[in-house]
Amino acid sequence: MMNLAELTTPYLLLEPEKMRANIDRLQAHMDTLGVPLRPHVKTAKSIDVVRRLFPAQGTGPITVSTLKEADYFAEHGFTDITYAVGISPDKLPRVARLHRGGVCLRVLLDSVAQAEAVVAFAKRDHVSIPALIEIDCDGERAGLREGDAKIVEIARILQENKQFSGILMHAGGSYHCPDKAAKEAAAEHERATAVKVSEALRDAGLPCETVSVGSTPTAHFAKDLTGITEVRAGVYVFQDLVMAGLHVCQLDDIAISVVATVIGHRPDKGWIMTDAGWMALSRDRGTANQEVDQGYGVVCAMDGTPYPDLIVSSTSQEHGVVELRKGSKSKLPQLEVGTKVRILPNHACATASQFDGYVVPDQNELVFWPRVNGW
Incomplete structure (x- = not known):
């Protein structure tokens, strides 16, 4: 039991009714568009918050930004996790431990060197580690641009060991789109880029099971998600002044x-x-x-x-x-x-x-x- 007047400041106050409304708003939009959410739990990093993202005490799927998050949520029963930061070889033993514990943890990469390291480790350690190729749709972060021949090359390296899982991108440019039309255009550009890349991979004879996109602005302003298999967003659970400044929330x-x-x-x-x-x-x-x-x-x-x-x-x-x-x-x-x-x-x-x-x-x-x- 705590009393607000007795708490030592500074402390972080969470209003659950507002959080619930934020969660319900985006979930309803995704339901209308017919695409599942894979919430990014890097914002909340709390089982008490993340449990409320899923009905009936569901356990995922989720996105994480650190392996400590992956460990933490795995301990609470989450077994379908995407680690959405480019993988470094030194972290692969931690990834393998999670897989042996029954967690399907997808890793992210955008280079031949990373793909070769993941495949070599998986063969040596007798573990299958599914990998996603990161695509850059707007020049804001890591990833390969649409049309880069390395996308197919990397996918082939992974697929030879049955480790190619699909593609993932983050429309970071949407954080510079204050007006509605610009956010809608960013969402459509993100979708269209993902679809083109996935089609090019399939045309090359490579499966592309996962086509993952997401940012809080584009998730809220997407009007069509045809060809997308999942959407990732995280800050929408709490919202903040940046999102208010972008007119994503009040x-x-x-x-x-x-x-x-x-x-x-x-x-x-x-x-x-x-x-x-x-x-x-x-x-x-x-x-x-x-x-x-x-x-x-x-x-x-x-x-x-x-x-x-x-x-x-x-x-x-x-x-x-x-x-x-x-x-x-x-x-x-x-x-x-x-x-x-x-x-x-x-x-x-x-x-x-x-x-x-x-x-x-x-x-x-x-x-x-x-x-x-x-x-």
């Missing part, structure tokens, strides 16, 4: 916030000081290039209502400087020392990673949902 949809305490004032500068610095909020400045720069976070009252134009403008390790955004005609609120505030995060994944878990109101009680960090 401020009121953001399900997590950092609770901080006012610890001082600088009247000469128009500052309010809090105990939530970058160690609590993260260094992420994802809204800096958006239409509205939210600094290091939007400051709200404890009921979740944002103070007009009040943001965390700068941080040091354990200090947050709160002030009115430049040009604001609002009045700085009178927040006395000891006052609690809530700060909405720029990037939910980065902010959540600063904490060991979530403080969650559950009916008339407060509960703690732990999360796993590290690699």
Whole structure:
């Protein structure tokens, strides 16, 4: 049992009703388009959150960004996992251990060297490790571009040992698409690129069972997913200021916030000081290039209502400087020392990673949902 007034700040507050609404919204959209979700659990990293992504206590499929996540969720019964970060050979023994434990863990690669390393290890260790080829659809991350002859070459290397599972891509460019038409176009470009690559592989006589796409913006704004076998998204579960700035969600949809305490004032500068610095909020400045720069976070009252134009403008390790955004005609609120505030995060994944878990109101009680960090 916990009492909000007795908790030491900063801590991470999760509103389960908002989370539930976010989950249901994207799931309904995927149901309409007829494509299954493979949620990316790198945002939540908590079994208490991820259980709520699946009906009837289902166990996947899921996407992870670290092998520690894979170990953690495997321990909780998840056996269908995609590790969506390019594989390095030194991690293959950990991958093999998961396979021997009954987990189908797909790895990701985009080079001949990686494919040869995976095949050689699998033969030597007498284990089958399915692999996906990463495709770059918009120049934002790793992967091979459509039409690159290496795609077929890598697929053949893998298929000779029956380890080729398909292709995967992430439309990172959608994070630069604030208007609806641009997000819809990014989603269609992602889909069309994936379909072209999968068709080219099949034309070369290679099976392409998995055609995986995904980002939170394109998942929400896709209008057609013909030819796609699964969609991955992660931050949609909590949402954040970057997604609000892209008009994927509203401020009121953001399900997590950092609770901080006012610890001082600088009247000469128009500052309010809090105990939530970058160690609590993260260094992420994802809204800096958006239409509205939210600094290091939007400051709200404890009921979740944002103070007009009040943001965390700068941080040091354990200090947050709160002030009115430049040009604001609002009045700085009178927040006395000891006052609690809530700060909405720029990037939910980065902010959540600063904490060991979530403080969650559950009916008339407060509960703690732990999360796993590290690699």
